[in-house]
Amino acid sequence: GRPLLERARKATLAAGGQVIEVTRDILAKVSRRDNPQAVIGVFRQVFARLEDLDPAAATGWVALHRVRDPGNLGTVIRTADAAGCGAVILVGECCDPYSVEAVRATMGSIFALPLVRVDEADFAAWRAGWPGSVVGTLLSATVSHAEAAYRRPTLILLGNEQQGLPPDMAALCDVNVKIPMRGRADSLNLSVAAGVMIYAVTN
Numbered sequence: 240g241r242p243l244l245e246r247a248r249k250a251t252l253a254a255g256g257q258v259i260e261v262t263r264d265i266l267a268k269v270s271r272r273d274n275p276q277a278v279i280g281v282f283r284q285v286f287a288r289l290e291d292l293d294p295a296a297a298t299g300w301v302a303l304h305r306v307r308d309p310g311n312l313g314t315v316i317r318t319a320d321a322a323g324c325g326a327v328i329l330v331g332e333c334c335d336p337y338s339v340e341a342v343r344a345t346m347g348s349i350f351a352l353p354l355v356r357v358d359e360a361d362f363a364a365w366r367a368g369w370p371g372s373v374v375g376t377l378l379s380a381t382v383s384h385a386e387a388a389y390r391r392p393t394l395i396l397l398g399n400e401q402q403g404l405p406p407d408m409a410a411l412c413d414v415n416v417k418i419p420m421r422g423r424a425d426s427l428n429l430s431v432a433a434g435v436m437i438y439a440v441t442n
């Protein structure tokens with residue numbers, strides 16, 4: 240009897256989906272929440288291919304090398320969406336963007352932009368044809384992120400939470416930059432660094 244649910248039900252059926260009524264217990268089990276929402280959507284997972292991406296479609300693009308934390312990944316996807324980035328590219332062995340934790344952290348942005356999975360060799364080959372700057376983010380870099388000149392479209396490459404960006408990946412970049420840190424922290428959280436970089440290159 241709720242108008243929004245009725246609209247969602249009609250739209251789902253019109254799109255060829257199924258609507259299944261279940262008990263609250265089942266909703267709790269599926270959502271892994273004690274206090275579940277009244278509706279859960281189930282969608283096919285979608286990945287794009289590098290060759291499907293059009294660099295002219297956006298000024299900012301994000302690539303993550305071996306990201307491990309699903310919360311970080313979901314937050315990066317959400318931030319990339321908010322800033323109008325073209326895609327999030329997962330390079331090497333990354334965590335699953337469709338895991339419960341990652342999807343939750345995207346707050347719906349999982350539907351907003353293409354996700355690509357690629358190994359290091361294919362990424363390196365594709366990057367060779369990138370028309371703008373490829374910017375690595377590296378704690379040992381000597382160039383500040385605010386001083387570098389970025390050519391658009393700008394592809395930002397971020398490293399793994401523990402190891403950072405390895406030398407072979409940093410070598411693929413036109414410039415490697417560091418976000419200055421004035422306190423005692425040895426690094427920023429990956430998704431925070433991504434946020435700073437995404438807004439630096441898209442504004």
Ligand SMILES: C[S@@+](CC[C@H](N)C(=O)[O-])C[C@H]1O[C@@H](n2cnc3c(N)ncnc32)[C@H](O)[C@@H]1O
Pocket residue numbers: 376377378396397398399400401402403404416417418419420426427428429430432433
């Ligand atoms: C938690 S950090 C990795 C720390 C790792 N111990 C290292 O040595 O690089 C995860 C990623 O966030 C980005 N990052 C974090 N702090 C940064 C900073 N101050 N400047 C540039 N990138 C940073 C880099 O992409 C880094 O690979």
